[in-house]
Amino acid sequence: MKTILLSGGSGKRLWPLSNDARSKQFLKLLRTPQGEKESMIQRVVRQISAAGISDGILVATGVSQKDSIENQLGGLTSVITEPSRRSTFPAIVLACSRLAAEGTGADETVAVMPCDTFADESYFESISRMDMAVRDGAAEMALMGVVPTYPSAKYGYILPGAECGVEGVCGVRRFVEKPEVDVARSMIEEGALWNGGVFVFRLGWFMDLAARLLPGVTLTPEALRERYATLPKISFDYAVVEKLPVGSLAVAPYEGEWKDLGTWNTLTDELRDDFHGNVIAENCEGTYIINELELPLVCLGAKDMVVAATPDGILVTDRRLSENLKRIAGGLDRRPMYEERRWGEYKVIDSVEFPDGFCALTKQLTLRPGCSISYQRHNCRAEIWTFIDGEGEIILDGERRPVRRGDVIHIPVGMMHALRARTPLTFIEVQQGANLVEEDIERFPLTW
Amino acid sequence: MKTILLSGGSGKRLWPLSNDARSKQFLKLLRTPQGEKESMIQRVVRQISAAGISDGILVATGVSQKDSIENQLGGLTSVITEPSRRSTFPAIVLACSRLAAEGTGADETVAVMPCDTFADESYFESISRMDMAVRDGAAEMALMGVVPTYPSAKYGYILPGAECGVEGVCGVRRFVEKPEVDVARSMIEEGALWNGGVFVFRLGWFMDLAARLLPGVTLTPEALRERYATLPKISFDYAVVEKLPVGSLAVAPYEGEWKDLGTWNTLTDELRDDFHGNVIAENCEGTYIINELELPLVCLGAKDMVVAATPDGILVTDRRLSENLKRIAGGLDRRPMYEERRWGEYKVIDSVEFPDGFCALTKQLTLRPGCSISYQRHNCRAEIWTFIDGEGEIILDGERRPVRRGDVIHIPVGMMHALRARTPLTFIEVQQGANLVEEDIERFPLTW
Numbered sequence: 001m002k003t004i005l006l007s008g009g010s011g012k013r014l015w016p017l018s019n020d021a022r023s024k025q026f027l028k029l030l031r032t033p034q035g036e037k038e039s040m041i042q043r044v045v046r047q048i049s050a051a052g053i054s055d056g057i058l059v060a061t062g063v064s065q066k067d068s069i070e071n072q073l074g075g076l077t078s079v080i081t082e083p084s085r086r087s088t089f090p091a092i093v094l095a096c097s098r099l100a101a102e103g104t105g106a107d108e109t110v111a112v113m114p115c116d117t118f119a120d121e122s123y124f125e126s127i128s129r130m131d132m133a134v135r136d137g138a139a140e141m142a143l144m145g146v147v148p149t150y151p152s153a154k155y156g157y158i159l160p161g162a163e164c165g166v167e168g169v170c171g172v173r174r175f176v177e178k179p180e181v182d183v184a185r186s187m188i189e190e191g192a193l194w195n196g197g198v199f200v201f202r203l204g205w206f207m208d209l210a211a212r213l214l215p216g217v218t219l220t221p222e223a224l225r226e227r228y229a230t231l232p233k234i235s236f237d238y239a240v241v242e243k244l245p246v247g248s249l250a251v252a253p254y255e256g257e258w259k260d261l262g263t264w265n266t267l268t269d270e271l272r273d274d275f276h277g278n279v280i281a282e283n284c285e286g287t288y289i290i291n292e293l294e295l296p297l298v299c300l301g302a303k304d305m306v307v308a309a310t311p312d313g314i315l316v317t318d319r320r321l322s323e324n325l326k327r328i329a330g331g332l333d334r335r336p337m338y339e340e341r342r343w344g345e346y347k348v349i350d351s352v353e354f355p356d357g358f359c360a361l362t363k364q365l366t367l368r369p370g371c372s373i374s375y376q377r378h379n380c381r382a383e384i385w386t387f388i389d390g391e392g393e394i395i396l397d398g399e400r401r402p403v404r405r406g407d408v409i410h411i412p413v414g415m416m417h418a419l420r421a422r423t424p425l426t427f428i429e430v431q432q433g434a435n436l437v438e439e440d441i442e443r444f445p446l447t448w
Numbered sequence: 449m450k451t452i453l454l455s456g457g458s459g460k461r462l463w464p465l466s467n468d469a470r471s472k473q474f475l476k477l478l479r480t481p482q483g484e485k486e487s488m489i490q491r492v493v494r495q496i497s498a499a500g501i502s503d504g505i506l507v508a509t510g511v512s513q514k515d516s517i518e519n520q521l522g523g524l525t526s527v528i529t530e531p532s533r534r535s536t537f538p539a540i541v542l543a544c545s546r547l548a549a550e551g552t553g554a555d556e557t558v559a560v561m562p563c564d565t566f567a568d569e570s571y572f573e574s575i576s577r578m579d580m581a582v583r584d585g586a587a588e589m590a591l592m593g594v595v596p597t598y599p600s601a602k603y604g605y606i607l608p609g610a611e612c613g614v615e616g617v618c619g620v621r622r623f624v625e626k627p628e629v630d631v632a633r634s635m636i637e638e639g640a641l642w643n644g645g646v647f648v649f650r651l652g653w654f655m656d657l658a659a660r661l662l663p664g665v666t667l668t669p670e671a672l673r674e675r676y677a678t679l680p681k682i683s684f685d686y687a688v689v690e691k692l693p694v695g696s697l698a699v700a701p702y703e704g705e706w707k708d709l710g711t712w713n714t715l716t717d718e719l720r721d722d723f724h725g726n727v728i729a730e731n732c733e734g735t736y737i738i739n740e741l742e743l744p745l746v747c748l749g750a751k752d753m754v755v756a757a758t759p760d761g762i763l764v765t766d767r768r769l770s771e772n773l774k775r776i777a778g779g780l781d782r783r784p785m786y787e788e789r790r791w792g793e794y795k796v797i798d799s800v801e802f803p804d805g806f807c808a809l810t811k812q813l814t815l816r817p818g819c820s821i822s823y824q825r826h827n828c829r830a831e832i833w834t835f836i837d838g839e840g841e842i843i844l845d846g847e848r849r850p851v852r853r854g855d856v857i858h859i860p861v862g863m864m865h866a867l868r869a870r871t872p873l874t875f876i877e878v879q880q881g882a883n884l885v886e887e888d889i890e891r892f893p894l895t896w
Contacts, residue, residue, distance in 0.1 A: 280776055293762070295760065296762070301768070314743060324730065350742075350810075364800070384832075
């Protein structure tokens with residue numbers, strides 16, 4: 001079975017930890033069984049691998065997340081980037097076309113699942129049973145049915161039928177996407193399950209279905225990417241699941257832990273009274289504190305709160321009010337102050353705009369060994385790089401020279417420059433000019 | 449009448465706003481009647497001047513506060529610095545010796561008062577009556593008697609007698625410094641007042657008394673400073689007030705507002721639901737928020753809390769627990785991350801130590817026009833200065849040149865350097881070396 005992991009959304013709900021360049025699934029807030037920090041997506045990939053249910057994981061995501069995925073999962077997964085964000089149906093068609101193009105057979109099964117569900121091992125056992133049901137021909141597509149805890153209007157509801165021949169997998173009597181609360185309540189009384197957003201099907205079967213749903217569209221990765229912006233912006237549930245005859249569906253119930261850790265309130269259910277970073281806490285209860293800044297954070301007598309400090313901002317909130325955060329953080333409209341990139345990471349440590357409009361922005365950057373920053377020039381800003389650790393090589397207007405701790409490089413407006421790290425290379429960059437935006441960059445090809 | 453303002457203590461109790469270089473009396477947390485920000489010491493000096501009770505204010509303080517006083521009060525007061533901190537009696541003797549040395553007559557009255565009392569106008573009217581009582585010969589020394597609100601063991605207690613001939617000023621029947629709570633309670637029942645720490649006396653009378661209390665010590669500023677470390681570390685209350693015959697004392701009762709704004713709890717009584725800096729607050733009650741950092745601070749649903757963010761750290765505390773802060777902040781033992789200096793100000797924006805012990809420290813500094821940094825060299829660190837605003841002049845190993853926005857100056861270990869600002873001059877400094885301490889500095893004379 002192949003696995004497609006859907007890695008979506010920018011997630012303002014976990015501000016200031018998440019930002020446009022750093023979605024919630026990449027935050028290293030969880031712990032491995034060995035006690036090391038891991039992100040939601042790292043956890044899911046580790047769990048899939050431990051369960052031994054997949055021989056290949058493909059992550060479908062937006063361009064802005066590609067660097068984070070490669071940094072966190074490099075080697076464990078491959079990545080396909082969506083040219084723009086257009087909901088889950090086009091993303092799954094694109095990812096499946098890539099599997100087909102790379103030689104996955106039409107008979108091979110594919111599991112599609114979200115990358116940010118917090119679940120236990122039996123979740124993956126359910127997926128394995130779903131796989132078996134599809135391979136055995138008990139259904140065209142198998143769904144995961146999560147035992148509901150309340151009549152939410154946010155989920156799809158699956159009414160299971162009799163066992164379909166595979167142990168722990170049932171037929172489907174009815175599927176209703178996001179019903180009203182009253183309908184949800186009566187469906188739960190009848191024994192309905194939440195649609196857990198996990199789907200297993202054969203690749204060939206789905207590609208045929210996609211061809212019927214997207215008439216006239218060539219289903220190769222290249223062709224799909226080219227006209228991606230014209231594909232319907234529709235979820236897989238509405239486009240596919242709801243439209244299929246229930247006779248072609250099966251459902252594997254799952255009763256274990258199942259959470260979307262997408263808001264501070266749900267996330268901190270997992271993480272109460274946990275303190276990360278330079279934190280001194282006394283007399284706190286039910287409180288989660290994370291400090292990614294270097295300066296000390298002292299917290300006294302907080303009850304049921306979340307306190308988070310990062311280069312993007314500081315949050316102090318009653319856990320129950322954290323739902324308001326999406327609206328507030330959405331209005332802040334600030335450049336990301338911390339980013340993980342393919343080549344390493346940076347944080348903005350100072351930013352000042354003078355009355356005449358001139359700006360200065362100071363960053364601390366670290367390149368990973370062997371990684372490089374592309375050959376580039378800026379038209380509106382000068383940069384001064386002070387190397388404070390490591391060794392590497394720089395190219396300035398075609399001239400190559402080594403750089404190391406102690407060196408200072410002045411890059412005037414218009415000068416072409418590239419940098420490569422031999423060892424972890426840390427430097428302070430002072431940008432100055434009238435308009436300091438990431439977009440002021442012209443890139444040129446270069447072979448080191 | 450001359451006024452001596454006592455400006456003491458480093459004040460860890462208001463961490464992270466206060467630090468070793470920035471005491472509570474310099475924090476601009478209050479508002480003038482016109483709505484502008486002012487510090488406690490600025491408020492007292494403004495009130496003294498508005499009351500018209502003084503023809504000269506001398507601030508007695510430690511060396512570390514001299515720059516802050518000159519920045520905040522420049523021109524309004526003069527300053528005498530104590531070579532070391534040795535409680536209030538030696539400080540008052542030193543300040544009075546300076547008044548005498550500069551020509552204040554023996555008959556002139558002197559008012560001594562703390563610089564961080566939060567009081568209303570009638571406080572200064574009481575001081576004026578104290579002055580009158582001493583001038584009229586009703587007493588050798590007049591005290592301020594604050595009407596007590598509870599039997600505290602922290603204060604001195606003054607039992608007033610009959611009016612002494614000056615309206616609103618009474619004789620003193622008894623003075624007890626810091627009694628037990630039970631004694632305090634019974635004294636309050638008898639009508640005792642708290643000693644408000646304000647004293648008025650004639651300069652000559654006090655210098656004679658000081659000569660008797662410090663036999664063999666020459667009472668000139670120079671001689672006192674020279675042997676300052678050997679003077680008794682004793683408060684004015686114990687050394688003088690308690691020892692005087694009560695017949696030589698008078699007391700002016702004061703019933704107005706009277707607070708020591710020295711802890712977050714007392715300070716925020718004045719400042720509830722007040723938000724300073726880049727703050728978004730919703731559903732907060734009884735909460736004071738101050739953000740001196742550039743990054744946004746979002747606070748949702750905080751009740752009776754103090755939230756403060758500065759380059760020194762982040763505090764989130766229940767108001768009632770802020771008393772614990774002195775112990776905690778005292779244990780942090782971190783260099784000040786923000787300082788106001790004679791020449792301007794700086795903040796530390798990044799600090800990193802590498803595994804091999806090498807350190808890098810990045811600051812943003814601003815020099816005020818006409819101000820300069822002394823001619824100096826460092827033996828353990830190199831500095832890179834990137835000028836991001838303003839114009840000035842630099843001297844490097846004797847060579848003078850102009851600097852301005854856009855210039856980058858590399859100062860290797862051992863190079864002599866000085867800097868002067870023509871306009872407000874802002875630059876980013878990257879220090880690097882094995883040992884980055886403010887003490888690694890050798891200063892040389894220079895005339896610009």
